[in-house]
Amino acid sequence: MVLWDIDNTLVSTTDYDRHAYRTVVKRLTGRDAAALPPSGAGRSEHATLRELLRANGVTGTDLDRLLPDATALLRRLLTRDPAGMRAAGRVLPGAPEAMEAVARLTGAVGVATGNLREVARAKLRAFGLDHLVDWRLSGCAEDGATKTQLVRHVQRNAARLGLGSFSRRTTVLIGDARTDAAAGGDGAAAVLGVTTGRTDREALKAAGADLVLADLSDTAAVVAAVRRLLTASGQHPSERPSGLPA
Numbered sequence: 001m002v003l004w005d006i007d008n009t010l011v012s013t014t015d016y017d018r019h020a021y022r023t024v025v026k027r028l029t030g031r032d033a034a035a036l037p038p039s040g041a042g043r044s045e046h047a048t049l050r051e052l053l054r055a056n057g058v059t060g061t062d063l064d065r066l067l068p069d070a071t072a073l074l075r076r077l078l079t080r081d082p083a084g085m086r087a088a089g090r091v092l093p094g095a096p097e098a099m100e101a102v103a104r105l106t107g108a109v110g111v112a113t114g115n116l117r118e119v120a121r122a123k124l125r126a127f128g129l130d131h132l133v134d135w136r137l138s139g140c141a142e143d144g145a146t147k148t149q150l151v152r153h154v155q156r157n158a159a160r161l162g163l164g165s166f167s168r169r170t171t172v173l174i175g176d177a178r179t180d181a182a183a184g185g186d187g188a189a190a191v192l193g194v195t196t197g198r199t200d201r202e203a204l205k206a207a208g209a210d211l212v213l214a215d216l217s218d219t220a221a222v223v224a225a226v227r228r229l230l231t232a233s234g235q236h237p238s239e240r241p242s243g244l245p246a
Contacts, residue, residue: 001108001137001158001166002226003151003189004099005175006120008197009216011127013089020077024049024070025056043179044114045141049074071116078119082126091127092196094217099132101223106230108163110137112150112173112183117142136161147179151188172229174222176204184208190229192222 004010007017018036025033037051049070053063078085103109110133113120117140124130137158139150151173155166164170171189173180176197184191185208193209194216195201201212211225 001110001154001164001170002102002106002172002174003110003112003137003139003154004133005147005173005177005180006111006113006115006123008176009092009174009180009194010095010099010129011089011091011123013085013123016085016088017078019088020074021048021052023077024073025052027073028053028066028070029056029058031056044145045074045116045119046071047145048114075116075118078116079122082122085123085126089127091129093215094219094222096129096132097219098216098222099129101219102226103132105223105226108134108137108158108166110134110139110154112139112147112154112175112180114141114147114179116140137163147173147175147183148186148188151183155188170230172226174226178203178207181205181207181209184210190232192225192229 007013021036022033025031033056035055037048037055050063050067053066053070058066111120115123120138120140121130121135124133137154139153143153144150151171155171158164158166168187168189172192173183173189174192174194176194176199178199181191181193181204183189191209193204193212194214195204195212196215204212210229213221213225216222
């Protein structure tokens, strides 16, 4: 099974996301956003929203009271305008080709992302990539606070659905952040890191990535890396677990 991170691995929507965060602060507090949290790379949307509100003076019981409204508002803002998202964002080089090639290599492909589920689908749909993942095999902000928790959520869900038994030996996570790489150190998945975000090769390796590529532009290199990680586990990539689509 291969799980993709989304932000700064497959697509970049940073400016669009930041505009949505500013709108959340304005609508819920009546004030312009004085501060935005640092890059949310690899973090749950819930954690990013909590930090956003706290950074703009919302604390204590007010924070707990406003967080559900902030979550619902952010979900609406980031799913309502796919054309605007496309105009403000971009697909990262090689992402569509890499996703298609990985889908051919293994029949189990999903996402592991800190985005809310509807937002994750909206981002991939806006750029024409949503058909390349199985949403039954995907972990999003609603499913866990860390990438390790998301990966294990997907593995458990796959077993419940009768789609196969997955572990670190048969799961590859592809992502750009330390939090993605940490899933390797935690033993949840083998990790293929890409330096398309804010984290360099050395930091990704130190955090737990097994292999690191500069980006996804070389499709053959992506496939070779995934194949290497799965072959090292003892499972040939062409050996799809029972019940998975060909």
